[in-house]
Amino acid sequence: MRHEANRVLGPPPGTSSIDFETLFRQQFSYVFRTLRRLGVRPAEVDDLVQEVFTVVFRRLADYDPSRPIEPWLFGIAFRTASVHRRTLSRRIVEVFADGDDFRDDDATGPEVAAADRQARHLVLEGLEALDLDHRAVLILHDIEGQVVPKIAETLGVPINTVYSRLRTARAKFATRVRRLRRRQGEEEVR
Amino acid sequence: MNRPAVEPLAEDIAQLFAAERRAPRPSALREAGVFARLQPLVGVTAAVATGVGVAAGTSAAAGTTTAPAVGGGVTTGAATGVGTVALPASKALIAGVALLVGGAGLGTSAYLTLRDDARKGVTSGPTREAAARTAVSPRPAPVVEPLEPSASAEPAEALPASPPITAPRPPAAPMGVAAGPTRPLAGVGSPPARSPASATGLRTRSPGPSARASASAVERRADMAAESILLEGARRALGRGAVDAALVDLDKHARTYPEGYLTEEREVLSVRALALAGRRESAERRAAAFRRTFPRSIQLEALARALDAKP
Numbered sequence: 001m002r003h004e005a006n007r008v009l010g011p012p013p014g015t016s017s018i019d020f021e022t023l024f025r026q027q028f029s030y031v032f033r034t035l036r037r038l039g040v041r042p043a044e045v046d047d048l049v050q051e052v053f054t055v056v057f058r059r060l061a062d063y064d065p066s067r068p069i070e071p072w073l074f075g076i077a078f079r080t081a082s083v084h085r086r087t088l089s090r091r092i093v094e095v096f097a098d099g100d101d102f103r104d105d106d107a108t109g110p111e112v113a114a115a116d117r118q119a120r121h122l123v124l125e126g127l128e129a130l131d132l133d134h135r136a137v138l139i140l141h142d143i144e145g146q147v148v149p150k151i152a153e154t155l156g157v158p159i160n161t162v163y164s165r166l167r168t169a170r171a172k173f174a175t176r177v178r179r180l181r182r183r184q185g186e187e188e189v190r
Numbered sequence: 191m192n193r194p195a196v197e198p199l200a201e202d203i204a205q206l207f208a209a210e211r212r213a214p215r216p217s218a219l220r221e222a223g224v225f226a227r228l229q230p231l232v233g234v235t236a237a238v239a240t241g242v243g244v245a246a247g248t249s250a251a252a253g254t255t256t257a258p259a260v261g262g263g264v265t266t267g268a269a270t271g272v273g274t275v276a277l278p279a280s281k282a283l284i285a286g287v288a289l290l291v292g293g294a295g296l297g298t299s300a301y302l303t304l305r306d307d308a309r310k311g312v313t314s315g316p317t318r319e320a321a322a323r324t325a326v327s328p329r330p331a332p333v334v335e336p337l338e339p340s341a342s343a344e345p346a347e348a349l350p351a352s353p354p355i356t357a358p359r360p361p362a363a364p365m366g367v368a369a370g371p372t373r374p375l376a377g378v379g380s381p382p383a384r385s386p387a388s389a390t391g392l393r394t395r396s397p398g399p400s401a402r403a404s405a406s407a408v409e410r411r412a413d414m415a416a417e418s419i420l421l422e423g424a425r426r427a428l429g430r431g432a433v434d435a436a437l438v439d440l441d442k443h444a445r446t447y448p449e450g451y452l453t454e455e456r457e458v459l460s461v462r463a464l465a466l467a468g469r470r471e472s473a474e475r476r477a478a479a480f481r482r483t484f485p486r487s488i489q490l491e492a493l494a495r496a497l498d499a500k501p
Contacts, residue, residue, distance in 0.1 A: 024225060029215045037210075043429035046422075049224050057231055119209030126206070142199060143207050166196065174203055 020057055023069075028053075030070060031077055037127060037139045038081040052080050071154040074140065078155070082132055122177055129176035134169035141166055219455050223422030226415055417443065417452045424459050428466065436463045454480070454489045462496035473497055 028049070035048050055076050063072055123143075127135050133155075140151045141162075148166075152159045199207070215221075424439035440460045443450065450456070457480045464473035477497050481490070 021225075024228070025221075028221050028224070032216045032220075033213055043426070046220065046224050046227075046426065050227050053224070053228055054231055057228070116209045116212060119206045120213055123206050123210040141196070142203075143210055148196065163196070170199070170203075174200060177203065177206065 020060065023056070023060075024053060027069065027073055031073055034074055034077045034139070035081060036124060037143065038077065038132060038135055039127060040081055040084065044084070048077075048080055048084055051084075052077050055080065070144070071146075071150065074136075075154055078132070078136055085132060122180060125180055126173045126177040129172045130169050134165050134172070137162055137165040138169040138173060142170070217455075219418055219421060219425075219452060222415065222418040223425070226419050226422070413447070414451045417447050417450045420446070421452055421455055421459060424456075424463070428459065428463055431466075433463050433467045437467070454484055454487050457484075458489050458492050458496050461493060462499050465497055465499040466501055468501035 031052050032045060032049050035045050035052070036042075040048050052073070056073065059076075063069065127138070130138065136155055137151060140146045140154065141148065146154075148159055148162050152162045155162070157165075198204075420439050420443045424436040424443070427433070427436035427439060436459070440456055440463060443452075443456050444460075447453070447456075457476065461473050461477045461480065464470075464476060474497070477493055480487070480493055484490075487493070
């Protein structure tokens with residue numbers, strides 16, 4: 001198993017970097033989106049994506065290929081975001097007030113529905129109500145659709161902790177989102 | 191059994207999450223930019239890595255915690271080079287990009303080209319085993335934060351005032367850089383005529399069949415990598431509010447790649463930069479030129495938003 005992973009994903013010494021490149025191509029979007037969901041600002045996200053993939057590159061040998069790669073990446077992204085939050089985030093000036101290009105991260109074309117974009121924006125805003133631990137649970141459970149035991153494993157916390165965080169996270173998220181909506185004048189209370 | 195069951199989500203919240211799951215991929219430009227910055231790590235010769243460091247470090251350092259293998263001294267040099275629009279002073283950058291073409295560029299834009307194949311797990315790409323073997327695995331070095339370009343009192347003006355010289359797209363970008371200034375797309379309100387062929391060539395998001403293994407394809411890839419690094423620098427500068435620094439990068443891109451692959455992206459960034467700088471009229475003029483030149487661009491929506499940016 002392990003050696004097969006090395007063949008496919010190729011950790012550092014003496015192996016082709018093409019494999020890492022493939023991994024990067026396949027997972028860039030996931031890592032990017034995960035970091036944004038974890039509250040990393042648009043102006044900082046590229047740096048952190050780079051950081052995550054730097055760690056990925058160095059730890060490729062640790063990855064067990066018999067398991068899905070996303071939780072592993074999520075763990076790395078989570079730790080990166082966590083360290084970043086403690087050290088840097090306050091330094092970054094919020095340059096753009098809201099709703100502009102740099103908050104909206106995708107290569108948007110006319111085909112991307114404005115409503116969808118607005119909804120995604122609201123999700124990121126709503127997540128702002130949560131600390132990192134609660135965010136992580138909500139992201140993994142309600143956005144990624146993972147089951148609680150897996151989440152517990154990914155985050156290294158007891159299952160019951162996941163349940164309780166999920167409850168709290170949902171409540172806070174919903175409260176904030178509905179408040180934002182009210183403020184936007186959308187009559188979508190409840 | 192004593193576990194609490196997870197209740198179903200409220201409908202309105204569930205819909206939000208569904209939209210979030212549908213989030214499109216981030217832009218190819220962004221992806222290429224990050225990948226370029228990873229090049230020193232994933233296996234390029236030291237010289238090429240330096241090149242990447244130079245280019246990537248131009249205006250990108252604020253808020254960076256770790257940036258692998260950005261050679262400190264070189265970064266400083268780049269900061270100076272970029273701060274000055276004058277060509278001689280930017281030799282450091284040119285040299286950097288030239289080195290970049292040697293290898294780092296291949297991966298970057300090969301990946302741009304092959305991006306769509308990635309989902310299918312295609313592993314083809316330029317072989318870089320040799321480079322991989324000499325892989326440097328540097329520790330994250332503290333990034334020397336580039337000074338805000340001191341010469342950037344002018345660049346805001348320099349952008350539209352660039353000499354109106356049209357030149358064909360240089361066959362090999364870095365060499366072309368030294369050849370002389372060329373005209374940015376929309377500075378004077380009369381957009382340069384653009385042949386349909388070159389217009390198609392601009393499309394980074396539909397890069398066409400992947401396996402064009404000719405010399406020109408290699409050049410093309412190298413160009414794209416170098417371009418994306420410049421624009422990435424501009425984009426990040428804008429992200430942290432350094433409008434002048436962004437304009438320097440954008441101007442440099444416009445001069446170096448008047449008909450580059452990422453021209454549309456550059457123009458949208460330029461419009462945003464001008465709008466953020468409060469130069470409403472220039473932004474409008476440039477946007478109008480964009481619409482004339484690229485009436486069917488996928489960037490039109492982004493352009494509208496760029497134009498809305500408030501200082």
